[in-house]
Amino acid sequence: MSIDITGLNKTFGDFVALDDVNVSLPTGQLTALLGPSGGGKSTLLRIIAGLDTADSGTVSIEGVDATKLPPQKRNVGFVFQHYAVFKHMTVAKNVAFGLEIRKRPKEEIAARVDELLKLVHLSQFSHRLPSQLSGGQRQRMALARALAVEPTVLLLDEPFGALDAKVRKELREWLRRLHDEVAVTTVFVTHDQEEALEVADEIVVINEGRVEQVGSPDELYDQPANDFVMSFLGEVTTLGGASLRPHDIEVATAPHSAGAVEGSISRMLRIGFEVRLTVLTVDGDEVAVVLTRTHARSLGLTEGATVWLTPANGATVIPSMRASLAG
Amino acid sequence: MVDVSTPTKWALRILALGYIFFLVAWPVALVVRETFSDGLTTLTDALSDDQVTGALQLTLMIAVWAVVINLVFGVSISLLLVRYEFPGKRVLSALIDLPLSVSPVVVGLALLLVYNGRSGWFGPGIESTGYRVIFDSPGMIMATCFVALPLIIREVVPVLHEIGDDQEQAARSLGANAPQTFWRITLPSIKWAVVYGVVLSLARSLGEFGAVKIVSGNITGRTQTATLVVEAKYQNFQQSEAYATSFLLIFVSIACLIVVAFLRPKNEA
Numbered sequence: 229m230s231i232d233i234t235g236l237n238k239t240f241g242d243f244v245a246l247d248d249v250n251v252s253l254p255t256g257q258l259t260a261l262l263g264p265s266g267g268g269k270s271t272l273l274r275i276i277a278g279l280d281t282a283d284s285g286t287v288s289i290e291g292v293d294a295t296k297l298p299p300q301k302r303n304v305g306f307v308f309q310h311y312a313v314f315k316h317m318t319v320a321k322n323v324a325f326g327l328e329i330r331k332r333p334k335e336e337i338a339a340r341v342d343e344l345l346k347l348v349h350l351s352q353f354s355h356r357l358p359s360q361l362s363g364g365q366r367q368r369m370a371l372a373r374a375l376a377v378e379p380t381v382l383l384l385d386e387p388f389g390a391l392d393a394k395v396r397k398e399l400r401e402w403l404r405r406l407h408d409e410v411a412v413t414t415v416f417v418t419h420d421q422e423e424a425l426e427v428a429d430e431i432v433v434i435n436e437g438r439v440e441q442v443g444s445p446d447e448l449y450d451q452p453a454n455d456f457v458m459s460f461l462g463e464v465t466t467l468g469g470a471s472l473r474p475h476d477i478e479v480a481t482a483p484h485s486a487g488a489v490e491g492s493i494s495r496m497l498r499i500g501f502e503v504r505l506t507v508l509t510v511d512g513d514e515v516a517v518v519l520t521r522t523h524a525r526s527l528g529l530t531e532g533a534t535v536w537l538t539p540a541n542g543a544t545v546i547p548s549m550r551a552s553l554a555g
Numbered sequence: 556m557v558d559v560s561t562p563t564k565w566a567l568r569i570l571a572l573g574y575i576f577f578l579v580a581w582p583v584a585l586v587v588r589e590t591f592s593d594g595l596t597t598l599t600d601a602l603s604d605d606q607v608t609g610a611l612q613l614t615l616m617i618a619v620w621a622v623v624i625n626l627v628f629g630v631s632i633s634l635l636l637v638r639y640e641f642p643g644k645r646v647l648s649a650l651i652d653l654p655l656s657v658s659p660v661v662v663g664l665a666l667l668l669v670y671n672g673r674s675g676w677f678g679p680g681i682e683s684t685g686y687r688v689i690f691d692s693p694g695m696i697m698a699t700c701f702v703a704l705p706l707i708i709r710e711v712v713p714v715l716h717e718i719g720d721d722q723e724q725a726a727r728s729l730g731a732n733a734p735q736t737f738w739r740i741t742l743p744s745i746k747w748a749v750v751y752g753v754v755l756s757l758a759r760s761l762g763e764f765g766a767v768k769i770v771s772g773n774i775t776g777r778t779q780t781a782t783l784v785v786e787a788k789y790q791n792f793q794q795s796e797a798y799a800t801s802f803l804l805i806f807v808s809i810a811c812l813i814v815v816a817f818l819r820p821k822n823e824a
């Protein structure tokens with residue numbers, strides 16, 4: 229394991245930001261720390277980098293106890309949400325910073341900066357100031373700057389959070405390819421489940437300062453440990469006291485199977501290729517159902533029609549904890 | 556912009572210009588006119604008077620020391636105030652503004668109480684080691700430091716707030732230690748605020764009168780600064796030398812302001 233975290237606690241005043249966090253992050257992989265904002269993800273990442281200190285607990289990086297090490301001795305690369313570019317330095321100087329601090333020979337620095345700028349597609353901008361770059365370019369420069377020192381681990385705090393949706397999507401695909409090329413242990417924070425599911429090898433779900441679940445995207449999606457993880461990774465509805473995904477519900481126009489829940493379609497919404505139904509069951513529950521347009525048409529569904537609902541075969545269904553959470 | 560009718564605009568302009576003219580421009584212009592009323596003779600006479608040249612040298616020496624000391628402490632205190640949390644921070648911040656509100660004469664008197672050689676708290680102790688604070692340059696430098704203290708801090712603190720500590724954290728994560736982070740990241744970012752603060756301090760230090768008058772003892776030829784010479788000459792009915800010395804003080808101040816106006820890039824506040 230590349231990063232081992234044991235018994236980590238952190239409070240700000242009387243607010244508990246991290247509550248007994250234990251987690252191990254695998255070497256060479258791309259791990260996402262996923263959770264709602266305010267959950268403690270950044271705090272955890274900053275403690276790993278040494279930019280914050282924990283109240284108790286230990287952090288070890290590649291087997292070295294780093295709990296008491298200052299940030300400059302941990303050899304981690306950190307990429308900030310708002311880039312944290314050195315405003316008074318050119319792009320090339322920004323990237324060279326870590327190497328100059330390490331007093332590497334001039335020619336070596338120049339060569340390495342060239343290579344990194346090529347890697348992040350910024351070669352033609354090397355003499356510009358950061359203020360002359362777009363947000364996406366600034367973040368790629370910040371990434372090159374962090375990679376320049378050949379860090380043991382690369383930490384990214386919502387690296388694409390300040391960018392618009394399109395650039396965001398491009399950059400996360402690019403990050404995935406870059407990681408496959410450079411293969412440095414990488415941990416990135418996000419509150420976007422799609423981003424985590426798409427890019428990460430491993431996901432750590434964090435909520436209210438606690439680790440809710442650790443696993444691959446498939447594990448998390450197919451076997452969520454609890455209601456929270458399930459609802460955070462995608463849309464959830466309840467049918468007959470169980471939580472499941474709206475697209476995992478089968479709709480029939482006649483009571484074929486025993487245990488099917490009867491209801492009437494109270495709303496029908498067509499968005500692109502999918503149709504979203506709100507079904508009012510005879511028990512008084514509102515169930516959300518998603519199916520394809522073609523499927524809906526073949527069943528001849530209309531608002532007000534009576535339908536019977538059953539969980540699809542192989543659907544992820546977990547007993548609903550809503551009631552216990554509310555109580 | 557709020558739409559202001561043309562007559563109002565003109566009225567405001569005339570009011571502002573008139574105010575500045577009668578308060579600043581005209582009096583200053585008169586000093587300049589008096590200085591040059593008989594060509595350059597007044598100025599050359601003043602510059603060949605040992606009392607004047609000695610005072611100018613002393614003033615410059617004291618101002619430079621005070622600015623250097625305030626530069627080091629000013630930047631350190633600014634960093635302390637913005638980047639660190641500690642008990643008593645608000646008190647410190649309030650104390651720094653004190654020199655702006657306390658009359659320099661009071662400052663001089665207070666320093667006299669603490670450091671005088673006969674009954675001061677520290678004075679006798681220091682004098683027994685062979686140094687003199689009061690009625691000598693150390694006391695004058697201290698008094699000047701005191702009155703100019705807030706100028707650098709008040710310039711630097713807002714800029715430190717504005718740039719935040721993101722860049723400093725990035726530097727730390729890239730391997731820079733605290734001094735490297737300061738010299739390579741923090742200082743370049745606050746450079747213009749520091750320059751501006753230094754120039755303001757210099758101008759303020761050159762012109763200090765009240766506090767210095769008390770701690771210096773105003774000894775002619777030894778502890779008399781330029782402003783004290785102006786007063787002495789004026790009271791001795793040597794008006795023309797008083798004007799000439801005043802002119803030199805004004806000249807340096809205006810030069811300072813012009814230098815800053817040229818140095819400071821337009822887009823950087």
Ligand SMILES: Nc1ncnc2c1ncn2[C@@H]1O[C@H](COP(=O)(O)OP(=O)(O)O)[C@@H](O)[C@H]1O
Binds near residue numbers: 245263267270
């Ligand atoms: N320096 C700080 N002082 C006080 N509270 C903080 C500080 N940093 C973070 N917090 C609080 O800790 C909680 C977790 O913050 P953070 O780790 O930034 O969450 P996330 O990155 O998951 O959005 C938030 O409620 C935040 O307000």
Ligand SMILES: [Mg+2]
Binds near residue numbers: 266269270271386417
């Ligand atoms: Mg965060």
